Amino acid sequence: MEDYYRVKLEQFEGPFPLLLALVERKKLGITTLSLAKVADQYLEYVSEREVSLPNLVEFLSVASRLLLLKSRAILPTLDLDDEDDDLSGEDLELKLKEYRRYREAAGHLLGMFRGGRRSYHRAPIHFVRVFSPASGVSAEILRGTFLGVLESVSDIEHAEDHAIEEVVSLDEYVNLLQERVSRATKVVFSEVIRDSRNVVEVIVSFLALLELVRRRSAHTDQEILFGEIHFRQAGEPSARAL
Amino acid sequence: MDIREAASAIESILFVSGDPVSMRHLSQSIGITENETEEAKEYLKAQLQKGRGLVLLEKRGSVLLATRSENAPFIEASLRIEREGPLSRAALETLSIVAYRGPVSRAEVESIRGVNSTLSLRNLLLRGLVERSGDVSNGNKGARFSVSLQFLESIGISDISELPDFESLSQPEKVEKQADQEAGLV
Numbered sequence: 001m002e003d004y005y006r007v008k009l010e011q012f013e014g015p016f017p018l019l020l021a022l023v024e025r026k027k028l029g030i031t032t033l034s035l036a037k038v039a040d041q042y043l044e045y046v047s048e049r050e051v052s053l054p055n056l057v058e059f060l061s062v063a064s065r066l067l068l069l070k071s072r073a074i075l076p077t078l079d080l081d082d083e084d085d086d087l088s089g090e091d092l093e094l095k096l097k098e099y100r101r102y103r104e105a106a107g108h109l110l111g112m113f114r115g116g117r118r119s120y121h122r123a124p125i126h127f128v129r130v131f132s133p134a135s136g137v138s139a140e141i142l143r144g145t146f147l148g149v150l151e152s153v154s155d156i157e158h159a160e161d162h163a164i165e166e167v168v169s170l171d172e173y174v175n176l177l178q179e180r181v182s183r184a185t186k187v188v189f190s191e192v193i194r195d196s197r198n199v200v201e202v203i204v205s206f207l208a209l210l211e212l213v214r215r216r217s218a219h220t221d222q223e224i225l226f227g228e229i230h231f232r233q234a235g236e237p238s239a240r241a242l
Numbered sequence: 243m244d245i246r247e248a249a250s251a252i253e254s255i256l257f258v259s260g261d262p263v264s265m266r267h268l269s270q271s272i273g274i275t276e277n278e279t280e281e282a283k284e285y286l287k288a289q290l291q292k293g294r295g296l297v298l299l300e301k302r303g304s305v306l307l308a309t310r311s312e313n314a315p316f317i318e319a320s321l322r323i324e325r326e327g328p329l330s331r332a333a334l335e336t337l338s339i340v341a342y343r344g345p346v347s348r349a350e351v352e353s354i355r356g357v358n359s360t361l362s363l364r365n366l367l368l369r370g371l372v373e374r375s376g377d378v379s380n381g382n383k384g385a386r387f388s389v390s391l392q393f394l395e396s397i398g399i400s401d402i403s404e405l406p407d408f409e410s411l412s413q414p415e416k417v418e419k420q421a422d423q424e425a426g427l428v
Contacts, residue, residue: 013332014357055357062356098354101411106331106338108406109397113329117398119297119308120317124260 008045014055015062016099018045023096030096036073039066065092168200173208181218181233189229248274248282249289256298256307262391265303287400299391299400306391311398326369336362337371337389341402342411344388345375351387363387371396 007025012018020030022041028034043066046059053059069092181187189209193202209231212218220231243251251272256263269279283305287298295313299306309317317323329337336359339351351359366372371393374385394400402408 014355016356058357095354095356098414099356102338102342102354103335105342105405105407105411106334109338109341110329110334112397112399115398116314117311118314119299119311119395119398119400120314120323121299121306121308121395122257122260125258 007041008048012045015042015059016096017103018042018059019062019066019096020100020103030093030100032069032090032093033073035066035092035096036069039070042066062092168204170204170207170211173204174211177205177208177212178217181212181231184232186230186232189231243272243274245278245282245285248272248278249286252279252282252286252305253307256305259307262299262301262304262306265305268305297400299394301391301394301402302388304391306395308395314398329369330362330365332357332359333362333365337366337393340366340372340387341389341393341405342408343414344402345386346388347386 007018007021010021012021019035019038019042022038022045023030023034026034026038028037043063046053046063050056177187177192180192189206192209193205196202196205209218209220209229212231213220216234218231219234220229222229252268255268255271265276265279265283268283269276272279274282283298290296290298295310296307297310299308318325332355335355336351339354340346340363343350343354348359348363351363363372367374367387370390372387373390375388389402394402399405405411
């Protein structure tokens, strides 16, 4: 009886833990007969807490089944004409056994949680920016590119020297070109730049040509894109007009 | 590509990921078949088991690289990790049912426990120990629950089948049979 009073003081979340506690305190197995034996104590527990039980419906549902079991145990000949499986004692018995198995498993899990043996995984790396060179870029190409960058840096360092060395006058080129145009009926641009020593001279030659056109001192024509540029002195009849 | 190269590739991908990676994603990333990926994964797992500090955690088609559970004390000391508060008895029961019987519906959990288990399930979802799976298109009604890789991590096993008595507790019929046998002994 002392054990039973301990049960009475405990808080049970649902009917199964209470039933199990009652059966186990009496050192009974889970059978329909043992369930019938604890029916009174179950009802007593529930009736004392009627208002406060959080899962009252579940407690009462089991209570009704226990009452049926008890009636059958007292009056084996009783025929209540119920074929409903839900009300049979076997169903309650099996449910309680199943519940007990998982409650035991929960105990094992608790042991494992407390055992302190757990794993950790690392936080994902969040790549904000990824260096993604075009396909086919090798370490050797990167090396070459870097050397090229270094060279251009040294070019800038020597830029002053170059500026002193080479002064190219656009006016000078304009005059040279003007003179050439006036001498020949037709001038081909590729010949003009043939003797250029560097790209700056080519550019200045082209600027000079544009300047002549702007001054209306020369006519130009270019048959195809990036093709040869022909020019002649303005006022001369064009080849096509002839 | 031989199995060792594939296993090495898997290890590298898992290292940078940090998150669980699906087997499908692994096979696509490496350019090998799913069968080859499976073999390579098993090879990697066997390699790691030879006393390495990392293990592979597995759950239905996903793998995660994690620390060996025996090393937990050192990691916790190193990172000054404080353990989470204990689970309630109700949550623990619910967790055990989800672990052994998952994926399960809420109704199945409640049928076994005999009480409403919404709060317990929510608590477990919040802790990341349990996750929704199954038919999401059916809304919450079709929701089924199973334990997460974090759950495996938190108790230090690498596969759900390593739980004690998994074989018998994961199948309803066996549970009942076992229960009957126990009743016979009393």
